[in-house]
Amino acid sequence: MFEFELLAQDLLEKAEEEEKQQQDKDRKLIEKVLEIYDQKYVAELLRKIGKNEWSRETLNRWVNGKCEPKSLTTAEETLLKKMLPAPPEHHPNYAFRFIDLFAGIGGIRKGFEAIGGQCVFTSEWNKEAVRTYKANWFNDEQAHQFNLDIREVTLSDNANISEIEAYENIDNVIPDHDVLLAGFPCQPFSLAGVSKKNSLGRAHGFECEAQGTLFFDVARIIRSKKPAIFVLENVKNLKSHDKGKTFKVIMETLDELGYEVADAAASGSDDPKIIDGKHFLPQHRERIVLVGFRRDLAIHEGFSLRDINHFYPKKRPTLGELLESTVDSKYILTPKLWEYLYNYAKKHAAKGNGFGFGLVDPKNADSIARTLSARYHKDGSEILIDRGWDKELGEVDFGNEHNQSHRPRRLTPRECARLMGFEKPDGKPFRIPVSDTQSYRQFGNSVVVPVFEAVARLLEPYILKAVTVKTAKN
Missing domain, CATH: 3.40.50.150 (Vaccinia Virus protein VP39)
Incomplete structure (x- = not known):
């Protein structure tokens, strides 16, 4: 009986040690994910696979050691690992x-x-x-x-x-x-x-x-x-x-x-x-x-x-092939911003300075956009997608219903990723874990891949x- 108790105690200690190691491993996984994604976003994803206890505060307390350590379920661990990049095919045999x-x-x-x-x-x-x-x-x-x-x-x-x-x-x-x-x-x-x-x-x-x-x-x-x-x-x-x-x-x-x-x-x-x-x-x-x-x-x-x-x-690839099939209306220029850009361009055109914005026709296979810049988040003026607006800088009625319904729009961050070559429309999506403003800056500062x-x-x-x-x- 005594030997059995010793064996049971040894097994219990080993189980506790393995649990502790797993908890440390899980915490490190969470920390790696949170280096990239917002706590609120990660918590929302974890709740979707079955645990209502997950919240931004829960994650914060766990990572900072302010609550009892947890162990992830297999489903939670799988989800978090998928949020991290996989090694390239030639890993670990690098040239x-x-x-x-x-x-x-x-x-x-x-x-x-x-x-x-x-x-x-x-x-x-x-x-x-x-x-x-x-x-x-x-x-x-x-x-x-x-x-x-x-x-x-x-x-x-x-x-x-x-x-x-x-x-x-x-x-x-x-x-x-x-x-x-x-x-x-x-x-x-x-x-x-x-x-x-x-x-x-x-x-x-x-x-x-x-x-x-x-x-x-x-x-x-x-x-x-x-x-x-x-x-x-x-x-x-x-x-x-x-x-x-x-x-x-x-x-x-x-x-x-x-x-x-x-x-x-x-x-x-x-x-x-x-x-x-x-x-x-x-x-x-x-x-x-x-x-x-x-x-x-x-x-x-x-x-x-x-x-x-x-x-x-x-x-x-043509510009039209890089565009998303559906786009949120928030990327369409507001009436006030479009009128400002339009009149600004008209004023400079009269002085012989050229257009103040770059309107690109996605239906034209030969269309080439201007250079995407880090300031694109401000007004998107260097690359605007033509949605049927009259391109002539004449007298335009900005109250006209047709003109207003065809205001140009900015590229979406996803479209910027494609225009810079980080992803192909039919390929693996490039992960964008930051705000639109940050993503525009990042793509505008990058290279054509x-x-x-x-x-x-x-x-x-x-x-x-x-x-x-x-x-x-x-």
Whole structure:
């Protein structure tokens, strides 16, 4: 009897320990989900599968240890896991490793993951963008690190740190990788950004302490980690900023670091480093792409961004094909806003300044939208969907019933995701866990995804060659 009691006690203790481990596991799952989604939204979903006890307050108290620990049911656990991104098909058999700096919502990452890459480090300072990123991209907890402000790694904002200490910290924090991706902040170099800073009497370019110097943080990481290849992205105006001085400094810096930049000598309107998203999707969006190869690896021969045209789609999607079949009326411009935009455009047209808004006809297969910007949430003026309004800027009766019922509308966030290439109408939906305002900002700040999918595919044989050469050297 005594032996039986000891056995029962041992089994009881093991069961309690297993229950505790499961509760810890469940709490961690809840915490990961709540890094992305609002507590109220998660609680509502959990209630739908049978437990009325779930509430925003319940979740908050549980995560913060203010109530008795819980164990999730199988249905609840399954639901929460489905709210997180699944690993790519090639997980865990990756062909190469890369890092994603100034990552935004992962537009550049997608193409490099698609060709077999494993992201081992991500840096993005905007917490709302981080939510969207984590909702869509699988990050292996054992092999991936997430950082918010890259200056916490490079220590560039600490004047008391020596260069030696800074480089040691970079080397210790950032994992070794084959490819470095960085869409470093473009505001100090963009036409809109320069104009705004000039009007405020603020510095721009490399003189902008807040963002202009962040290129040098990328340079420090390149110098410390020596990736085989880098891909840098910025606005087209980077080349002409400050009469070309900014771009000259960037190119000289990359050369000094020991890298061969593809198509470095090319210039003018035929520069292959300037890629327009209109070749892939119906949006005019020009960006400069700098692809660099470590010179000592001697792997760059034959690479040119001119060959990206081999990856143009055989049939570019039309704007109409990207639109949702039904749209909430909240995306239709209010009468007051439309009248304001219309009259504003009319006034500037009279001065020869062109239209103040971009009205796009979804029935026209050749329609190309203007560049989606981060300010789209304000009035949507750069891309308005034509719903039958008279396009001539004449005298218009805004009280006319026909005109009012055909007011233009904004794109929905889902349509923005499609126009930027994050999803296809018939494909896997891109998860948007943030408000409309935040999503418009995020898509407006992002890249046209198929452009960088094409860059990745163009680079694939060079990346694999780099991995082989590096392995042989080691």
